[in-house]
Amino acid sequence: MFILCIFQKKDYTLSVVILLTQKLLLTTKLLLLIRQILPFGFLYFCVFKHIVIYLA
Numbered sequence: 001m002f003i004l005c006i007f008q009k010k011d012y013t014l015s016v017v018i019l020l021t022q023k024l025l026l027t028t029k030l031l032l033l034i035r036q037i038l039p040f041g042f043l044y045f046c047v048f049k050h051i052v053i054y055l056a
Helices: 002-037 041-055
Strands: none
Touching: none
16 A cells, blocks of 8 residues: 555656656747747847736
């Protein structure tokens, strides 16, 4: 029973790590894409951030 619990916990941790890694890769790709499209990427990012904060 205890061993099973450890295995489940390991599996859960692994899936969380995989999920976070995928999200990080997606975010990185998205940021790179934004940087390629917009030369003034940072300026647009700041504006976008303010819009998101305003909407939230």
